[in-house]
Every structure is written in C-alpha cells, then in structure tokens.
Amino acid sequence: MRTWVAQLSLALIAVIIGIALVAQFRSQARPAELSSLPVAELSTRIQTLSEANRQLRAALADQSSLLADYQAAGAQGSSALDVSREELRRIQAFSGESAVQGQGIIVNVTGSLDAIAVNDLVNELRNAGAEALALDDVRITAKSVVTQGATALEMDGTTIGRTFTVRAIGDPDGLIAALKRPGGIVTQLEQFVSATITVSPTSDLHLPATTLNLVPEFAESVE
Amino acid sequence: MTTLPTRARPRLRSGWVMSMAVALGVLGFVMAAQWNGEVQRASYTTSAQQALAAQALALEQEQESLQAGLAAVESQLTEIQAQSEGSQTELAAVNADLAEARLAAGLTAIHGPGVVIEIADSRRIVPVDENPGNYIVLADDLRDIVVSLWHSGAEGIAINGERLVSTSSIYGVGSSVLVNTAFLSPPFRIEAAGPPGLEERFQADPAYLGRVAHRIEAFDLEFATESQTDLLVPAFIGSTNLRWAVPEGTQ
Numbered sequence: 001m002r003t004w005v006a007q008l009s010l011a012l013i014a015v016i017i018g019i020a021l022v023a024q025f026r027s028q029a030r031p032a033e034l035s036s037l038p039v040a041e042l043s044t045r046i047q048t049l050s051e052a053n054r055q056l057r058a059a060l061a062d063q064s065s066l067l068a069d070y071q072a073a074g075a076q077g078s079s080a081l082d083v084s085r086e087e088l089r090r091i092q093a094f095s096g097e098s099a100v101q102g103q104g105i106i107v108n109v110t111g112s113l114d115a116i117a118v119n120d121l122v123n124e125l126r127n128a129g130a131e132a133l134a135l136d137d138v139r140i141t142a143k144s145v146v147t148q149g150a151t152a153l154e155m156d157g158t159t160i161g162r163t164f165t166v167r168a169i170g171d172p173d174g175l176i177a178a179l180k181r182p183g184g185i186v187t188q189l190e191q192f193v194s195a196t197i198t199v200s201p202t203s204d205l206h207l208p209a210t211t212l213n214l215v216p217e218f219a220e221s222v223e
Numbered sequence: 224m225t226t227l228p229t230r231a232r233p234r235l236r237s238g239w240v241m242s243m244a245v246a247l248g249v250l251g252f253v254m255a256a257q258w259n260g261e262v263q264r265a266s267y268t269t270s271a272q273q274a275l276a277a278q279a280l281a282l283e284q285e286q287e288s289l290q291a292g293l294a295a296v297e298s299q300l301t302e303i304q305a306q307s308e309g310s311q312t313e314l315a316a317v318n319a320d321l322a323e324a325r326l327a328a329g330l331t332a333i334h335g336p337g338v339v340i341e342i343a344d345s346r347r348i349v350p351v352d353e354n355p356g357n358y359i360v361l362a363d364d365l366r367d368i369v370v371s372l373w374h375s376g377a378e379g380i381a382i383n384g385e386r387l388v389s390t391s392s393i394y395g396v397g398s399s400v401l402v403n404t405a406f407l408s409p410p411f412r413i414e415a416a417g418p419p420g421l422e423e424r425f426q427a428d429p430a431y432l433g434r435v436a437h438r439i440e441a442f443d444l445e446f447a448t449e450s451q452t453d454l455l456v457p458a459f460i461g462s463t464n465l466r467w468a469v470p471e472g473t474q
Contacts, residue, residue, distance in 0.1 A: 034276035041397030042275035045406060048396065049282035052404030056289040059462035063296045070303045084304060084317045088324055089470045094463045095328035096389050099471035115430065119370055127392035127401075132468040142329060142389045143377070145370045147430060169468040206471060214327035216378035219335035219416035221326050222455065 093132070096141040096210040100132045104169035104205045105176055110162060111195025115153055118146040121166060124185040128178030130168040132207050135160065139210040156212055172201035286404060290460045297330070297460070329388040329459045333379045337454035338422040340368060343410035343445035358442050360409050362395035364435045365402075368413055369393065371431035375424035377415040379456040383407045386459040403461050410445065414456050422450040 034042070066087065073079035092098035107121070122140060125133060133140040138158050146155045153160040168175055179186045179199055189195040304318040325331045342365075345358040365382060372380055380387045385402040392401075399406040415421060425431055426448065439446045 034279055035273050037272070037276070037397060039269075039272055039275060041399075042272060042279055044396055045279045045399070046275060046282060048401060049279060049286060049404070049406075053282060053286050053289060055462040056286065056293060056404065059464055060289055060293045060296065062464050063293060063300065067296055067299055067303070070300065081311075081314045081317060084314060084321055087300075088317060088321045089473070090465070091321070091324045091328050091330065091463065093465060093468060093470045094389060095324065097324060097327060100465070100468040101471050102465075102468045104467065115370075116367075116434070119366065123366060123392045123394070126390055127394045131390060131465045140389075142387055142391065143373045145373045145430070147370070147374050171467060207468075215323055216326065216333055216335070216416065218418045219333040219337070219378045219456070221322070222332035222334055222458075 092209075095214055096132070096139045097214060099139075099207060099209045100169060101204065101206045102132075102169040103172055103201075103203050104130070104132075104167065105172050105179075106200050106202055106205070107166040107168070107179070108198045108200075109164055109166070109189075109195055111189070111193055111197075112162065113153070113189065113193055113195055115146045115148050117189055117193060117195075118153060118155075118160070118164075121185055121189070122146075124178060125166065125168045125170075125175060128170070128175050130170040130175060132169040134167045134207040136164050137208060139208050141210050141212060141214060143212075143214070144210075156210070167205050167207060169205050169207060176201060283406070294458075294460050297458075301325070301331075328463070329379060329386050330463065332455060332458040333416050334453055334455045335378075335416045336419050336421070336450070336452055337377075337414065337416035337456070338372075338425060339449050339451060339454065340372075340413040340415070340425075341410055341445070341447045342368070342413070342439070345443045346445065347443045357438070358444075359398070360400075360411055360444060362393050362400045364438060364444070365400060365411060365413070366393050367430055367433070367435035368425075371425050371428040372413070372415045372417070372421070374430055375417070375421055375428050377417040377421060379417075380413065380415045381456050382411060382413050384457055386457055388459045388461075388463075391459075403459070414454055416454055416456045422448050 037045070066083065069083045070080060073083060089098065093100045107125075109121075113121075118135075122133060122135070135144075135146075135155055136158070138144070138156055140155075144156050146153050146160065148154075149159065176199055178184065186197050186199065189197060301322075304321055322331075326333070342360050344360055347358060349355045349358050369380055369382075369387065382393070382402050383405070385391075385405050385407065387402075391403055394401045396406065399408055400411070401407070415425075438444060
C-alpha cells in the first residue's frame with residue numbers, strides 16, 4: 001500500500017515537472033507575441049509593413065483599373081486585345097521572360113566568393129527593392145541560384161568567374177544605401193572574404209531575357 | 224523471518240524520502256526558473272511596446288485584407304481572360320500566352336508531385352554559455368533550403384504560403400523572417416513542386432548539406448521532409464508592378 005502511494009506521488013510530481021519543463025522551454029523560445037518583441041524590432045516591422053501595404057494598395061488599384069478596362073472592352077475586340085498584350089508584356093518583364101531596361105546600379109565584384117555569398121548579395125538586392133537583376137549576362141529569375149560547380153561557381157548553367165558584375169534595376173539611391181549600410185553585405189564581403197566591391201548608379205541598364213523555360217514541366221496550373 | 228519486515232520498512236521509507244526530495248528539488252528549481260522568466264518578461268513589456276504591437280497587428284490585418292482583395296481581382300481577371308478563348312482568334316492566342324506567362328511567373332497556383340519540408344526551432348534547452356540564436360531557425364537556413372530545392376529542380380516553392388517569385392527575398396528581421404511582404408514565424412513549412420525524386424535530390428544537394436544540415440544536427444532543429452504525389456503550391460499574391468524596370472523598347 002505504502003509502495004503504491006509512493007509510486008503514485010512520484011508519478012504526480014513527474015507530471016508536474018514535465019508541465020513546468022515545457023513551460024520553461026517555451027519561455028526560452030523566440031517571442032511568440034508581438035507585444036513581447038523589442039521596440040526596435042517592432043519599429044522596423046511597422047516600417048516594413050507600411051511600405052508593403054503601400055505597394056499592395058497600389059497593386060490593387062492597378063489591377064482594379066485593368067479589370068475595369070476589360071469590363072469596358074467587354075472582353076472582345078481590339079481594346080481587350082490591347083489590354084491583354086500590355087498585361088502580357090508586364091508579366092513577362094516581371095518574371096524575366098522578356099528583356100527590360102531602366103535606372104539602377106552596377107555592382108562589380110572581385111574575390112573568392114562562395115555560392116552562399118553571391119546568393120546573399122542577390123537576396124540583399126531583392127530585399128532592397130531590385131525589380132530586375134542580371135549576373136554578368138544572365139538574367140536572374142525566381143529559380144536562378146548560384147551553386148558550386150566542379151571547378152567554379154555556376155548559375156543557370158553558366159560559369160561565374162572570380163570577377164563578375166551584378167546589374168540591378170531599381171531605385172539607385174535605395175539599392176546603394178542597402179548595400180553600403182554599416183555592417184551590410186558589402187562590408188561583410190570585404191571583411192570576411194577579402195572581396196573588392198564597387199557600386200555605382202547608372203541611368204540606363206539593359207537586362208536580357210532569361211534563356212530558361214520557366215513554365216513548369218511536372219506541375220500543372222490549378223486554374 | 225520476523226526481522227525482514229522491520230529491516231525492509233526503514234529502507235523503503237528512506238528510498239521514498241530520497242526520491243521525493245530529489246523530485247521536489249527539481250520541481251522547485253524549474254518552477255523558480257519559470258517564475259523568474261515571467262517576471263523578467265513582464266517588466267520589459269512597456270506601454271510603448273504595447274502601442275507599437277497594436278499598430279503592427281493592425282498593419283498585418285490590413286495586409287491580409289489587401290491580399291484578399293488583390294486575389295479576388297486577379298481571379299476575376301483570369302476568368303475574363305479565359306472567357307475570350309475561342310471567341311476571337313488573336314485575343315484567344317494572346318490570352319493563352321498570358322495564362323502561360325502567369326504560370327511561369329508564379330502568379331498561378333500549381334499542383335503536382337513535390338516535397339514538403341518542415342523546420343522549426345530546437346526544443347533543446349539552451350546551455351547557459353551558448354548563443355540562443357543558434358537554436359532557432361534563421362533566414363539563412365531557409366535560404367539554404369530554397370537554394371537546394373531550386374538546384375534540385377523545383378518548379379514552384381512557397382514558404383508558409385508565400386510563393387517565391389523573381390522579386391522575393393528571404394530576410395531576417397529580428398526574431399522573424401520576412402518573405403515577400405509577410406513576417407513569418409516557425410514552424411516553417413516549405414512546399415516545393417517539381418519532378419519525382421525531388422526529396423532525394425534535395426537531401427543530397429551540396430547547398431543543403433553544406434550548412435543547414437549541420438545546424439539541424441548540431442542544434443537539434445526540428446526537421447522533417449515528406450514527398451507528396453499531388454502537392455498544392457499557392458500563387459503569389461502581391462505587387463507585380465514594376466516602377467523602375469520597363470520592357471525593352473517601350474521607354
């Protein structure tokens with residue numbers, strides 16, 4: 001009887017310890033609630049969300065306008081054809097299926113960068129608002145990634161040399177500020193892989209279309 | 224014969240008391256640690272944080288509403304463009320190209336064979352002398368996984384429902400990861416459609432084995448992969464309007 005009581009007591013305490021340990025573990029994980037985030041992180045989040053929502057509002061207005069154009073044209077005749085052609089040009093420019101031009105920056109890099117470093121550079125430019133990118137003469141698409149090949153870095157089947165150029169179309173000031181911020185990607189690459197990087201604005205970049213077929217071969221459209 | 228119960232009884236009591244003492248000691252330690260943590264967190268949650276958190280939450284809700292509105296308009300546009308098929312040869316041809324361009328750009332949901340990868344923060348209690356940041360999923364981890372998936376032949380990838388497109392970045396912002404316009408938190412679910420065998424190629428890919436696989440093992444990050452025969456990868460819902468880049472020849 002006493003053994004049974006002792007076992008039951010220990011089992012009960014083990015359960016309580018288990019619950020407490022889980023609670024303790026959860027308290028060590030990253031903050032789950034917005035209100036528990038640091039003020040600086042909340043401020044950054046608000047700034048980022050405000051800008052993102054501004055872009056979404058603009059996109060919603062543009063697409064609503066496009067819808068109105070279609071409705072006005074009745075989805076027939078030359079007006080609808082013009083609307084569709086314009087939409088096709090816009091989407092092919094977005095995906096990389098067509099060549100684009102515009103203002104932006106040129107990033108010249110010399111150094112022994114690994115694949116992670118080059119992918120990080122591209123990621124940084126995208127995050128800073130680059131709308132179209134090319135590495136040397138290869139247009140960067142959603143699925144373009146730099147990997148270590150047998151003897152050198154490669155992207156979309158093209159070899160990348162020790163010296164290469166990334167061209168990015170977007171707001172030159174914003175792109176340069178993002179790359180050159182203290183502790184940013186340029187500083188990191190210069191310090192950790194001894195790369196030499198120059199960044200310069202340009203008013204007229206021309207980026208080629210991708211040579212890849214971006215249409216899925218195995219997956220199908222849901223619509 | 225008669226002495227056994229009198230010897231056994233003290234041993235049982237002594238063992239029981241020791242077990243209880245150890246258990247209660249552990250319980251007391253854990254409860255104290257938990258209580259201290261709660262007090263510490265409560266004292267740092269200021270009114271400024273609460274006001275900022277409320278503002279951030281309102282913006283996130285606005286974003287969901289804007290995305291829902293955009294998805295509805297995109298759906299109507301797709302429907303109109305599909306209706307013209309067969310009604311007028313040239314328009315039907317352009318709209319067929321448009322449907323293919325949307326598919327190529329990631330603006331259309333896709334389904335097919337693929338792999339689902341889930342990764343979350345480690346459940347291990349962080350040792351006192353170690354960096355807690357090692358035990359959580361970082362933007363770097365997600366980038367490594369995505370690079371490996373693309374290199375392994377993926378045709379469409381989404382992270383927690385955010386489809387990756389030409390302008391997508393995966394960026395660490397404090398304790399969150401920003402993908403497209405959404406702040407994501409773990410667990411992270413990466414859905415990738417692609418050729419059969421994608422999971423095996425991913426697991427053998429140098430970009431996966433090079434860094435993130437070591438972190439998963441060293442810090443016990445939660446990680447699982449599963450092949451699926453008919454995986455749904457959602458469409459990108461966001462801005463596709465380019466302000467600075469224009470199609471060549473139209474400037």
